[in-house]
């Protein structure tokens with residue numbers, strides 16, 4: 539059992555009470571997006587019922603209240619990741635937009651043809667394609683750290699590839715396709731020893747373990763609200779103030795300016811310089827509520843429980859499913875099980891388990907390169923969150939056993 543009351547916690551998630559195809563929902567697609575507790579749903583609902591107005595513009599009461607609520611959400615995020623200042627917390631649409639912001643603003647300013655960006659084999663497409671766009675625009679090179687057969691990062695190769703030509707290391711904290719946790723506590727100091735900044739894709743990290751950006755000494759940290767019990771449409775780019783201050787704005791428009799004339803425009807300070815236009819106000823407030831919720835439950839408690847679910851599910855699957863291949867069995871692994879079953883297509887597994895009420899992911903998980911490297915085009919993936927139970931793992935494994943019998 540977790541350190542929190544699991545049944546009381548589940549009751550906070552209305553969606554977990556619904557049925558799918560006549561069966562109780564077993565939701566194991568948390569790496570794609572997590573479900574939302576009532577406190578998040580109500581915070582957003584309440585905002586639209588009571589407060590809705592545009593921020594930073596009006597002197598009227600609603601506008602003031604909306605501005606305060608939006609900035610309070612920023613402070614909650616600041617506290618959650620232990621940023622030194624709320625100026626270092628930029629609201630974006632999500633991890634994808636955060637990484638694109640760094641590529642286009644920091645990258646275009648600080649990189650030139652021949653400079654290298656070092657990523658890993660197991661990146662999500664969100665941490666590959668923005669660098670390829672930049673490669674087309676200014677001729678940078680993309681270098682790739684390989685993985686070992688167990689799905690962990692090849693650290694010998696990392697040290698070999700970390701040459702003075704590398705100008706940025708951009709790496710995931712947790713692989714969404716394999717669950718592998720990367721050793722940031724080694725990677726970041728090694729890069730800094732050569733004066734190389736590090737961007738961490740925290741999309742799968744922050745929902746599953748405590749994150750302290752100052753302790754990590756990370757330069758940029760990107761994540762999405764919707765994978766950490768918050769709404770879609772909101773995410774964060776954390777950046778060290780001295781880096782963000784020196785970066786040009788990425789998008790232009792309202793809210794990000796100081797003075798505008800047709801001859802010359804000056805920029806607002808941080809964080810507004812990077813937040814052009816009306817932001818996702820309700821979503822930011824929802825994210826703030828998600829942060830409160832995670833802190834109330836306890837991030838370490840969530841992490842510990844998910845680890846128990848991972849160990850239990852892995853054991854049960856190995857015991858009950860002949861022909862099972864789990865992709866990624868790194869010693870340091872988050873609650874993600876990516877697998878294939880001999881003679882059964884991942885697609886069929888996904889469709890048939892859905893018939894039994896079990897929601898898992900199938901496909902390439904937006905990480906085509908690592909799956910191809912491991913010799914598959916698609917896997918089925920179960921991923922855990924704070925509210926999952928051992929009974930749900932049992933239902934999931936039983937569903938797989940039935941589906942396997944149907945398919946083989």
Ligand code: PMP
Pocket residue numbers: 569570631632633634635662664665710712713714739741742762904
């Ligand atoms: N990086 C990783 C590791 C992810 O798992 C995801 C989402 N699957 C992303 C980036 C992209 O996140 P978003 O779609 O919320 O921008």
